Amino acid sequence: MTPPLSSGRIERRFARLAEEGRAGLVTFVTAGDPDATTAAGILAGLPAAGADVIELGMPFTDPMADGPSIQAAGLRALKAGQTLAGTLDLVRGFRRADDATPIVLMGYYNPIFSYGVDRFLADAKAAGVDGLIVVDLPPEEDAELCLPALAAGVRFVRLATPTTDDRRLPKVLTNTAGFVYYVSIAGITGAGSAKDADVAAAVARLKRHTDLPVAVGFGIKTPDQAAAVARVADAAVVGSAIVDRVAAGLDADGRAGPGLVEDVLGFVRDLADGVRGARKGT
């Protein structure tokens, strides 16, 4: 039997954050960037650096909702030979040392469709994946992956955006599980940042429609920005800014330079300090 969706790693993590009275830090890195070994090193260090939830990007040649940073990360990973099976291996390896930190895979549908939906869900669940964010699967396409994922006990985390109006919001939230990811700007990852007041209003709007935790992302680049979001939301998501630190740590040949992993984790510690210093509602 599949355990109920109320008792997974994601739910336990957000429950603990609520007890601690603080927001969480959700960190995004791309699987296999810049190579499988380095990516595994980053992943292993994220919880101790302060990541409460890990989003792991599944590289795709045509990431139509991503900005230059995450596009480049995906291409680096693909060039280094990353596959979807390799991404699940990465999760499996991580789980040997950490059975508590939720992992949400994020990417686009075609590699999953190619792998085979049922096989993917079974393998992802067995590897220790908790949730999925698949950018090009809106609720209109729920039959593809969202409903099979829920049946398999894997959360399907939906994106809500500034263009998702109140009329549409219930449709977006219907089969969403784990948490809701609010995309705070109309745009691609790594672009401009939303105004604090707009974020607060958007989170309040979402909270009128759902009891799920609300994570906010897109355009959060600094510990201060993360702290500002942490004051009004249940979690702050940082992606491009972390991936940029990976890019900055490459040597002239595009390989991981010395200190890359430590530098990335150091930045995550700064972000976590920002988030943890921002008591909710202050």
Place this chain on the structure above:
Amino acid sequence: MTALNTYRSGPDEQGHFGAYGGRFVAETLMPLILELEAAYEAAKRDPSFRSELDYYLAHYVGRPSPLYFAERLTAMLGGAKVYFKRDELNHTGAHKINNCMGQILLARRMGKRRIIAETGAGQHGVATATVCALFGLPCTVYMGETDIARQQPNVFRMKLLGAEVRPVTSGARTLKDAMNEALRDWVTNVADTFYIIGTVAGPHPYPAMVRDFQSVIGEETREQMQAAEGRLPDTLVAAIGGGSNAMGLFHPFLDDPTVRMVGVEAGGHGLDAGEGAHAASITGGRPGVLHGNRTYLLQDGDGQIIEGHSISAGLDYPGVGPEHAWLADQGRVEYVSATDREALDAFRLCAETEGIIPALEPAHALAHVTKIAPALPKDHLLVMNMCGRGDKDIFAVAAHLGVTL
């Protein structure tokens, strides 16, 4: 396979043609796509929209385009009677403007203030820049850096027409990346921007809408063939990149069981020459999801998209319209391929025999015509869509022939 009562009823309300099509887009775009769908449905029901479009098609684009009996080519091939549907005589030199005119009139109805488009060879970009100049709307065209380098004349034409050509440096820097970049622009500029997609692909309602705007090609062909021969044609042949010219010709005939239809994909160096050597998505690819729809795609074993190759920059898209994917599975339309070499030979043959320099896209269709026409009876009526003229291609062809211009 059991024949359906109709092949013309798709897509369903979710935009599906059988297992293909759909709306695989980011949530940010979903409300915009729904708005577009509603606006297009309303426009279709409004006679004033149709009459406005008909006015511009007649007086600006130059429709109807002739249905021309290619007498010397027919004699040379010694079989079927070969007709050309002369869509290369449209303003801007290709069929692309049929669709751009429809979409820009819709954009105006919707009150959109800014137009974006993607382009590969530049024909759709030129057609979009043209209608934007006509109606005074700012136009941004995304074009891969690789394509910009090999299609300089069209880049200059777009600039003369007042469009901004934005080089795309992401990914492989060709058409698929230009489409990614146009989608990224749209997701960022949601309030005022209308995205004119150039082919029968993308999220619903684009495949159906672009097909509808291009169907004027087949509707005219039907009437013109009746007038010329008193009956329907027997075979239709058209080139397939994304598939808009072929869908425009085929769709009005789908429910006429006596009409055989053949779509000709770009075989590049040959389908057996390996990954990346061709751009034949249906005959050399498998189903997947890209750019908002499920369709046949060029992809590797891990679902990563492979860059297509063709001598024709208008055909080297790694996907194809979802309705073609469905028609292929149904067996209603036959899909074949022609190589670079065969297209070049047909290109020269057409110029020397008929005095028409075809674009490299219809040269692929013509290559297939030269294969099948000789064996067909002399009363067999064959129509090939001459969907573009070859002026844009003379530099590429010269390079292949070893000529320095």
